[in-house]
Amino acid sequence: MTLDHLPRFPLASLPTPVHPLERLSLLLGGPLVLVKRDDLTGLALGGNKTRKLEFLIGDALAGGADTVITAGATQSNHCRQTAAAAARAGLQCHLVLGGSPPEAPTGNLLLDGLLGASVHWAGPDRRGETMTDVAVELRGRGRKVYVIPYGGSNEVGATGYVVAMGEFCRQMAEREQTVDLIVFATSSGGTQAGLVVGARAFGFSGQILGISVDKVERGAPTYERELTALAAATSERIGLGARHGEDDFWVDYDYVGDGYGILMERERDAIGLMARTEGMLLDPVYTGKAMGALMDMIRRGLIGPSKTVLFWHTGGGPALFAYAEGLTGGITRHNGART
Ligand SMILES: Cc1ncc(COP(=O)(O)O)c(C=O)c1O
Structure with a gap:
């Protein structure tokens, strides 16, 4: 097939x-x-998320998006790969992360920053519970937002x-x-x-x-x-x-x-x-x-x-x-x- x-x-x-x-x-x-x-x-x-993102970013671009949002834990691999995929596709990337900002970012979080993503801290919610609020705010500012679900799943x-x-x-x-x-x-x-x-x-x-x-x-x-x-x-x-x-x-x-x-x-x-x-x-x-x-x-x-x-x-x-x-x-x- x-x-x-x-x-x-x-x-x-x-x-x-x-x-x-x-x-x-x-x-x-x-x-x-x-x-x-x-x-x-x-x-x-x-x-693994890179394989999913080939289709998610493909879909976002096909629909004319200029911004992607997704969510995960502080150390989310999915968010790090989404940030990289968005950079490669020329899209703005917003990450809604569970937890609160640590004193010094490390691991995936450090890379999220290097990859140019904007981080929104969501406290106890790590599964994208507040993603819709961020999407509404960004749309209000004229962005064409594509929401990638938790884990790209x-x-x-x-x-x-x-x-x-x-x-x-x-x-x-x-x-x-x-x-x-x-x-x-x-x-x-x-x-x-x-x-x-x-x-x-x-x-x-x-x-x-x-x-x-x-x-x-x-x-x-x-x-x-x-x-x-x-x-x-x-x-x-x-x-x-x-x-x-x-x-x-x-x-x-x-x-x-x-x-x-x-x-x-x-x-x-x-x-x-x-x-x-x-x-x-x-x-x-x-x-x-x-x-x-x-x-x-x-x-x-x-x-x-x-x-x-x-x-x-x-x-x-x-x-x-x-x-x-x-x-x-x-x-x-x-x-x-x-x-
Ligand atoms: C390294 C790694 N393995 C496995 C998984 C689980 O994959 P899935 O969310 O598709 O069940 C994830 C999800 O974030 C992951 O980052």
Whole structure:
């Protein structure tokens, strides 16, 4: 299937590489673990949002926007990539961030500033609850505003991960390799919904497992319902028209720990082990949790040694710098406060 008719603004270096994590597989005595490097999508230190933003910025430009707004946590990777994408497209960028201004910006927040974004602080709201107010104000000033939802997760953004699944299936065909299970971090859902729709579109028959990084209050079955609706809308937008049900979505909530952005022992171990054995950086909020979960499942024998599993690396590295204290001993929350 081709998606060439949809507005798209090129931002990512594609295809991202796939390679085995041989030393990790050996160390865990488990299955062959491959990684898909969406941390290397290339735009301002990369990450999964760049794939979504190709379609979101494409849509914004097609509609004549001159300004984009989006929202996220203080250390949002999505916001950093949106700021970079907007810069590349010549659009003004406004970010509505949860928390309050820290004394010294670091990690993604530092980069937001360098990339020219205007930051609006939203206190306890990190999911764009006050984005509409900012949009109204900007429109009142004559700006043509395009609102990108939290995490870029609507049917426009999720299309990026339908395309990603097509790219991955082609890579596996070239390598004459099959993958039994894909594991990755899931939060706003665009990545998972896109991959599931893409699996239907391009014939991937393995399992797709999202590791939730959010508090369980948003957990099953609410999240599965959101994913199903998002998949249906995405499928319709791309003209696939496939039906999806909540059973299509496998989400594990067991690794949320103390909640979003709170670095626990498991993440710290996973980040350290990957760095030491593979020279590969994970992040404290998303990929550290997802890899911690995958390692735990392998150690407990839940994924047998005869399987082939793919870890889809979704990026997030810049947040490491905001968690320096936590990574070297204490616990750091995502807004930088030490507990
Ligand atoms: C590094 C990283 N991984 C995974 C995710 C989750 O992706 P999604 O929001 O599409 O579920 C995010 C979202 O911000 C992210 O920044």
